[in-house]
Amino acid sequence: MERRKFIRNTGLAAALGAASPFSFGQARQARPQEGFTLDYAPHLGMFKGSAGDDPLDQLRFMADAGFRSFEDNGMPNRPVAMQEAMARVMMERGLRMGVFVAHAIYWDKPNLASGDPALREEFLEEIRAAVDVARRVNAKWMTVVPGHLDLRRDMGHQTASVVESLRQAADILEPHGLVMVLEPLNFRDHPGMFLSGSAQAYEICRAVNSPACKILFDIYHQQIQEGNLIPNIGACWDEIAYFQIGDNPGRKEPTTGEINYANVFRYLLGRGYNGILGMEHGNSMEGTPGEEAVIQAYKSVDP
Structure with a gap:
């Protein structure tokens, strides 16, 4: 995934009782006529040239272009008021919320693989905070x-x-019907990651044995x-809950690739x-021509 290091937002620790008025799946009821057979999800910035800087206008543009889902890695770091405003627009325009990143990623030193109790508790605290974010923006994954x-x-101990x-x-997420999706990352862009292959992710999900722990299969x-x-x-089908897209190279x-x-x-x-297929990639051309090229590319490969 292309992400910066996320700093935990202390404002995410709001009480679990402050539930969102939205329920999972509700956002799909009001969507406009579908423009694609599969459910592709853009991210903020992908259509900035066409829609402007306002995240809410970008969401409206996505819906007008025929997309019916949206994903946002950095959603937990957005102000609560913006999260709530984005949730309202998604509800109004029939956009389903895709993934956001649930915790700070350790890129250069071990955390979950270390077995350190303090690092495990840090991770679990971020998962607890992510429950609030998910409720606020009507997310499931x-x-x-x-x-x-x-x-x-x-490796066995890790x-x-x-x-x-x-x-x-998973014990935290299951009661809320939420799902963490484990994303294997490739050796070239992210060397040294514990989780890199689909079979490894499959093995871990089988071991966790929970509907709250599945695979994010990033095709790129x-x-x-x-x-x-x-x-x-x-081979991994039974444990995959989400896909992401990007061509290579x-x-x-x-x-644009192979x-x-x-x-x-x-x-x-x-x-x-x-389910959702997150468009986690850049545009091959700049400006509004590049944005139109993205839309046309998806039309050309949509089954």
Whole structure:
């Protein structure tokens, strides 16, 4: 994923009783006529040239362009008033909320793989705070990256530590119907990460054994990490809850690289996938022509 290091927002520790007036899935009821067969989710900034700087206007533009979902890695760091305003616009325009990043990612030192009780509690506190964010913006899924490898520990011990942390997180999320999605990251862009492959993510989800812990299959990352996309998606199918998109090389919109997204999307449709596919990539061209190119690219590969 392309993200900065997220600093925990102390304002997210609002009481769990302050629930959002929105219920999961409600946002889909008012959506306009669908422009795509699959449910692709842009992010803020992707259509800034066309819609302007205001996040709310960008959401309206996405809905007018035929998109019916939206994702925002940095949602927990936005002011509560903005979160609530974005939730209202999504509700009004029929946009479903996709993932946000649930915790600060340790890029260069181990945290969950270390087994350190203090780092585990830090992670769990962020998961508790993420429940409030999810309620506020009508979200169901949140991204979790377990962090860096602990090179001083055996891989089996690291895995056991990660699984235990995720089990405790799942106990927090399950009562709220929320799902953390584990994202494997590729070795080239993010060297040294504990979680890198789809089979590893599958094994961990099986070990956690909770509906609150599933896989985020980022097609860009896994093309670099392992390739063999459609067979690997099929092998992990029962544990995948979310997809993200980006072509390789370049991490831009489909049709700009080597991935045959038309075939991949046709496969997902054939399997009955009706979840979100996050557009976690840049635009290959700048300005409004580049933004129109993104929309046209998705129209060309949508099954």
